[in-house]
Amino acid sequence: MSGDRSVAFEPVASICGAVLIGGASSRMGCLKQHLLIEGRTMAEVAVEALEDVAERVVIAGAGPVPKTLRRLERVADPVGVSGPMAGVLAAMRRATSAAWVVVACDMPHVAPAAVRWLIDQRGRGVQAVLPRVGEEGVEPLLALYEPAVLQTLEELAAAGRWALHGLVGRPGVVCPIPPPDLAGAWKNVNTPEQFRAFRDLVVS
Numbered sequence: 001m002s003g004d005r006s007v008a009f010e011p012v013a014s015i016c017g018a019v020l021i022g023g024a025s026s027r028m029g030c031l032k033q034h035l036l037i038e039g040r041t042m043a044e045v046a047v048e049a050l051e052d053v054a055e056r057v058v059i060a061g062a063g064p065v066p067k068t069l070r071r072l073e074r075v076a077d078p079v080g081v082s083g084p085m086a087g088v089l090a091a092m093r094r095a096t097s098a099a100w101v102v103v104a105c106d107m108p109h110v111a112p113a114a115v116r117w118l119i120d121q122r123g124r125g126v127q128a129v130l131p132r133v134g135e136e137g138v139e140p141l142l143a144l145y146e147p148a149v150l151q152t153l154e155e156l157a158a159a160g161r162w163a164l165h166g167l168v169g170r171p172g173v174v175c176p177i178p179p180p181d182l183a184g185a186w187k188n189v190n191t192p193e194q195f196r197a198f199r200d201l202v203v204s
Contacts, residue, residue: 013099013147015119017050018091019043020084020141021105022061022077037108041066045110046103052112053119054101058094060087063105078157084141085153085162092150104141106188114185117178118144127152127172130164133186138175140164142186148172 021043037045043065050057058073059065065072075094077086084104091100099122101115121129127149130138141164145153149172156166167173178186 013097015054015101016091016095016098017047017054017057017101017103017115018060018075018087019046019050019057019103019105020060020087021063021065022084022087041068042108043069043105045108046105047072049110049112049115050101050103053115056095056098058091060090060102081157081162083162085157085164088140088145088164089153089157092145092147092153096150097147099147100145102141102143102145104188107142107185109184109187110142111182111185114142114178114182117182118142121174121176122146123174125172126174127170128167128174130167130173130175131178131186132175133178133183138165138168139186140167141188146172 040048043059047057047069056073058075059069060075061077073094075087075090078089078093081089084102088100088102091102092098101118103110103115118129118131121144127146129144130140131143133139143164149167152167152170156162168175
């Protein structure tokens, strides 16, 4: 990360992880979290990427999960909040003193190395890390949220502004560009065509 980060900086907040599972997956036509990638569901891929580095992992959202993940704690979306903002708030309210790495369940390339890179972007004064990925802009659903940003999220939610992109440009919100070898982790799949293309890439 560029900027004024002191080498002596020692983050106080522990790291927790949340996998967001929600929505009807209408464009995909089936539940994305159950799609299989080399024998693992996409939800399992996300959880494994987080469990490698996080002290605790929860499932945020009401969507059904694979049987293998029913061991994890579920956190319910706050009443009156919609979209990914609801999942982020649910997780952060569960442990307000922790930093949270949030991952959507539709990112087939997510891996522990990408999560570690996010954590490495922590620094003095940083409240959130929302990576900037090419022309697609910032990606708030493979991102890191420090405890200090919770108040801003609460204010946005109270005002009915549920887009996490509303954090961009606010003090302490940084948007670094991931290194090329990790950039694929921020790609998601929303349609059967996109998922088939990903599976063809994996097979080849």
